[in-house]
Amino acid sequence: xxxxxxxxxxxxxxxxxxxxxxxxxxxxxxxxxxxxxxxxxxxxxxxxxxxxxxxxxxxxxxxxxxxxxxxxxxxxxxxxxxxxxxxxxxxxxxxxxxxxxxxxxxxxxxxxxxxxxxxxxxxxxxxxxxxxxxxxxxxxxxxxxxxxxxxxxxxxxxxxxxxxxxxxxxxxxxxxxxxxxxxxxxxxxxxxxxxxxxxxxxxxxxxxxxxxxxxxxxxxxxxxxxxxx
Amino acid sequence: xxxxxxxxxxxxxxxxxxxxxxxxxxxxxxxxxxxxxxxxxxxxxxxxxxxxxxxxxxxxxxxxxxxxxxxxxxxxxxxxxxxxxxxxxxxxxxxxxxxxxxxxxxxxxxxxxxxxxxxxxxxxxxxxxxxxxxxxxxxxxxxxxxxxxxxxxxxxxxxxxxxxxxxxxxxxxxxxxxxxxxxxxxxxxxxxxxxxxxxxxxxxxxxxxxxxxxxxxxxxxxxxxxxxx
Numbered sequence: 298x299x300x301x302x303x304x305x306x307x308x309x310x311x312x313x314x315x316x317x318x319x320x321x322x323x324x325x326x327x328x329x330x331x332x333x334x335x336x337x338x339x340x341x342x343x344x345x346x347x348x349x350x351x352x353x354x355x356x357x358x359x360x361x362x363x364x365x366x367x368x369x370x371x372x373x374x375x376x377x378x379x380x381x382x383x384x385x386x387x388x389x390x391x392x393x394x395x396x397x398x399x400x401x402x403x404x405x406x407x408x409x410x411x412x413x414x415x416x417x418x419x420x421x422x423x424x425x426x427x428x429x430x431x432x433x434x435x436x437x438x439x440x441x442x443x444x445x446x447x448x449x450x451x452x453x454x455x456x457x458x459x460x461x462x463x464x465x466x467x468x469x470x471x472x473x474x475x476x477x478x479x480x481x482x483x484x485x486x487x488x489x490x491x492x493x494x495x496x497x498x499x500x501x502x503x504x505x506x507x508x509x510x511x512x513x514x515x516x517x518x519x520x521x522x523x524x525x526x
Numbered sequence: 527x528x529x530x531x532x533x534x535x536x537x538x539x540x541x542x543x544x545x546x547x548x549x550x551x552x553x554x555x556x557x558x559x560x561x562x563x564x565x566x567x568x569x570x571x572x573x574x575x576x577x578x579x580x581x582x583x584x585x586x587x588x589x590x591x592x593x594x595x596x597x598x599x600x601x602x603x604x605x606x607x608x609x610x611x612x613x614x615x616x617x618x619x620x621x622x623x624x625x626x627x628x629x630x631x632x633x634x635x636x637x638x639x640x641x642x643x644x645x646x647x648x649x650x651x652x653x654x655x656x657x658x659x660x661x662x663x664x665x666x667x668x669x670x671x672x673x674x675x676x677x678x679x680x681x682x683x684x685x686x687x688x689x690x691x692x693x694x695x696x697x698x699x700x701x702x703x704x705x706x707x708x709x710x711x712x713x714x715x716x717x718x719x720x721x722x723x724x725x726x727x728x729x730x731x732x733x734x735x736x737x738x739x740x741x742x743x744x745x746x747x748x749x750x751x752x753x754x755x
Contacts, residue, residue: 316743429704432747433721452741453721475658475707483745492662492682512681514545516712518661 299419301345301439303401304387305337306372306380307361309354314406320484320523325506331360332499333481336408338365339498344415346398351387353379384448392444402438402448404430408490408499409476410437417472424467428477429455431486436477443467488519528648530574530668532630533616534566535601535609536590538583543635549713549752554735560589561731562710565637567594568727573644574630580616582608613677621673631667631677633659637719637728638705639666646701653696657706658684660715665706672696717748 307313310327317326338348350361351370358369370390375382384402391398401418403410418426418439425446428437433453440446446465449457462469479489487503488510494500507524536542539556546555567577579590580599587598599619604611613631620627630647632639647655647668654675657666662682669675675694678686691698708718716732717739723729736753 316745429722431718433741434747456721473703473705475702475704478704478707482747485745489660492685493658512662516545516714518663518712 298346299344299399299415300397301399301401301415301418302391303341303345303348303403304384304391305334305348305350305361305403305405306383306387307334307350307352307354307357307405308379309352310356310360311354314482316482317484317487320487320521321506328502329481329499330405331364332497332502333406333408334361334365335498337403337405337410338367340408340410341412341415342367344412344419345401349387349390351383353383378451380450381448384450388444397442399439399441400444400446404436404480406480406482407436407477408481408497409479409494411476414472414474414477421470422468423470425458425462426470426472427455427458427462428472428474430478430480434480436480437472437474440467484521485517485519488521491521492519527575528573528628528644529626530628530630530644530647531620532570532574532577532632533613533620534563534577534579534590534632534634535612535616536563536579536581536583536586536634537608538581539585539589540583543711545711546713546716549716549750550735557731558710558728559634560593561726561728562635562637563590563594564727566632566634566639567596569637569639570641570644571596573641573648575627578616578619580612582612607680609679610677613679617673626671628668628670629673629675633665633709635709635711636665636706637710637726638708638723640705643701643703643706650699651697652699653694654687654691655699655701656684656687656691657701657703659707659709663709665709666701666703669696713750714746714748717750720750721748 313330314326348367349370351372352358353372361367361369370387372383372386424442426439430436433455435454435458481490491510509524511520513520542559543555577596578599580601581587582601590596590598599616601612601615653671655668659665662684664683664687710719720739738753740749742749
């Protein structure tokens with residue numbers, strides 16, 4: 298077993314995935330998030346030392362404990378930068394273990410992550426391993442040999458993280474993966490995921506909603522719509 | 527040197543990249559395509575045995591010969607399926623060399639391809655190596671040990687290619703790469719490329735057009751617009 302501790306920050310079920318509204322209802326967006334969390338956890342659980350869900354939402358923490366059977370941490374009250382501060386809370390918590398761990402931060406919406414990705418990370422020795430998401434974001438962030446890396450999730454975070462690592466003279470491995478870049482924020486993302494995500498819980502759930510995906514040649518690539526039931 | 531022959535099918539300068547109209551003018555779209563071809567060729571030229579541009583357009587062939595300094599093939603007249611038939615013409619042409627080659631088919635709009643990608647292909651021994659593009663397409667197709675693989679570019683070609691390979695009992699390597707998935711068909715794609723494509727000719731050219739990219743949080747990830755000059 299490697300010594301990777303995975304931090305999974307989750308905002309709250311109520312406010313999750315708002316860019317998918319009105320395509321999906323509140324209740325559907327909550328179920329989608331739960332499906333994605335199930336996929337991530339079942340895909341990597343046996344290959345990391347520990348997974349910690351960090352959240353301010355009691356129902357998220359309860360779901361993580363009771364259903365996903367993983368560790369949880371209640372984040373502190375923060376005035377802003379919830380996501381980054383939640384990660385900092387989790388890193389502070391891990392520091393107290395007084396052991397050297399590799400820290401892996403994953404967003405809650407990349408159900409295509411696979412055990413092979415974890416194996417790759419375990420074999421890396423760079424100070425930072427990072428994967429881009431669409432639109433300049435970061436979908437995987439793994440820092441080793443140090444706890445002193447400040448998460449800068451938000452607009453164009455991929456480049457901010459690279460800059461920070463360079464300023465700190467950290468060695469960098471850009472982990473180039475299409476599947477890790479597929480996060481789920483918009484209806485287009487649902488379409489992309491439905492093409493590539495068969496055999497996941499998230500796929501089963503979305504399939505139950507009668508979402509159809511066809512190819513178009515306009516400004517978008519995919520037409521993603523819900524069939525009349 | 528490996529024995530990879532790269533086929534680069536190019537439709538014509540006049541009709542290229544129509545989904546970028548009216549964001550870019552006809553003339554700008556031609557210059558964009560030329561920049562992308564320059565990038566692809568300069569990035570991989572020294573690492574493959576040969577690159578062949580196949581086209582029906584005399585001005586494309588002349589550009590490839592005189593400026594890119596690579597081989598060309600005039601495709602036959604086809605009534606439909608231009609792209610796939612152009613590739614078949616090129617494979618037929620390569621067959622006549624009476625040598626065993628690996629065939630690599632690349633679209634003309636992936637300027638982020640790198641020599642490391644070619645090195646990866648050269649080290650593979652699967653019958654088919656394939657990379658997904660956004661929207662279910664194929665951005666890299668490499669077949670080895672056989673010339674009997676039918677190109678099926680078009681809607682959802684990634685899955686059609688996988689099916690064909692399975693039906694033919696070919697071994698398959700899905701080459702998972704975010705950078706190879708970045709092709710340039712829409713203004714959103716230009717934005718994604720501008721974030722990740724520094725140090726390319728294509729980046730220099732697009733930068734001269736005063737295109738700005740900002741992050742948004744709506745149905746799209748990026749706001750891509752041209753500043754008033």
